[in-house]
Amino acid sequence: xxxxxxxxxxxxxxxxxxxxxxxxxxxxxxxxxxxxxxxxxxxxxxxxxxxxxxxxxxxxxxxxxxxxxxxxxxxxxxxxxxxxxxxxxxxxxxxxxxxxxxxxxxxx
Amino acid sequence: xxxxxxxxxxxxxxxxxxxxxxxxxxxxxxxxxxxxxxxxxxxxxxxxxxxxxxxxxxxxxxxxxxxxxxxxxxxxxxxxxxxxxxxxxxxxxxxxxxxxxxxxxxxxxxxxxxxx
Numbered sequence: 001x002x003x004x005x006x007x008x009x010x011x012x013x014x015x016x017x018x019x020x021x022x023x024x025x026x027x028x029x030x031x032x033x034x035x036x037x038x039x040x041x042x043x044x045x046x047x048x049x050x051x052x053x054x055x056x057x058x059x060x061x062x063x064x065x066x067x068x069x070x071x072x073x074x075x076x077x078x079x080x081x082x083x084x085x086x087x088x089x090x091x092x093x094x095x096x097x098x099x100x101x102x103x104x105x106x107x108x
Numbered sequence: 109x110x111x112x113x114x115x116x117x118x119x120x121x122x123x124x125x126x127x128x129x130x131x132x133x134x135x136x137x138x139x140x141x142x143x144x145x146x147x148x149x150x151x152x153x154x155x156x157x158x159x160x161x162x163x164x165x166x167x168x169x170x171x172x173x174x175x176x177x178x179x180x181x182x183x184x185x186x187x188x189x190x191x192x193x194x195x196x197x198x199x200x201x202x203x204x205x206x207x208x209x210x211x212x213x214x215x216x217x218x219x220x221x222x223x224x
Contacts, residue, residue: 033212042201042215043152087151094140094205096213098152 002026004099006088011105012078020073020102022088030091032064032071037101038084046073048091078106111135112204114216121192121223128188129219131202137182138204142213143175146199158185192223 004024012018022032031050035043047055049064049071061074075082083106089096111134121127131141139160144152156177157165164177176188185204189196199220203213 035215042217044215045212048212095142095154095157096152096203097154100151 002090002097004088004090004097006086006099006102008100009103009105011107013107014078014080016078017074017076018078018104020075020086020088020104022071022073022099024069024071024088024090024099026090026092026097028092029066030093032062033089033091033096034060034062034073035087035089035098036084037087043087046086050091075104080106080108082106110206110214112202112214112216114202114219116219117217118220119222121221123193123223124191126188126190127192127221128186129200129202129221131185131187131204131216133183133204133206133214136204136206138185138206139182140205141179141185142203142205143177143185143187144201144203146201146218148199152201155187189221192221194223197221197223 006022033048034046036046037043047062049055049062054063059076064071085101085103087101088099113132115130141158143155145155146152154167155170158177158179160179160182166172174190179185199218201218203215205213
């Protein structure tokens, strides 16, 4: 079977740093993606890791360790607008399998 | 670039009727589109992969006769929910993979279906 595990919810304050972890067990793996989704909206692409290591895009960074079947999304300098659900997704040759999502609440 | 639209954004229909949802890639060609369903506070569940010019590939547990998918051109895929029931009420989201690209999908804004 296939499964992705990520925490169901995380709370942090404005300006802080938060890390959302994702572990996966899947058959067929091309890479790990991260998506952000605000309530009632569509998922928006944040980052993608095909190889081990850290990818940085502005305030967001994503890390992958293929040997550990583990990745994380790091959000820095948190802002209120970052309150949303964050999903990791395994790319299986173009097909995305999503984790259950982590609801991030940013408090003032 | 890489904009995907869906129509309608919201639809309410009576039990037993059919509803068609359109997904269009506006500024690129998509040989592959995907249809997802999302219940409140839950993850996106892949329903099917839609390939231009061929039959869709359905995920396990998804009834292909109930959720009809047609990918008639490189920019349009449609999902028809046939004989809808209240339990089909959900948020349906499509995504499109840009031709030649493996690792990025562009999502439509979603369609909120309510079956009464």
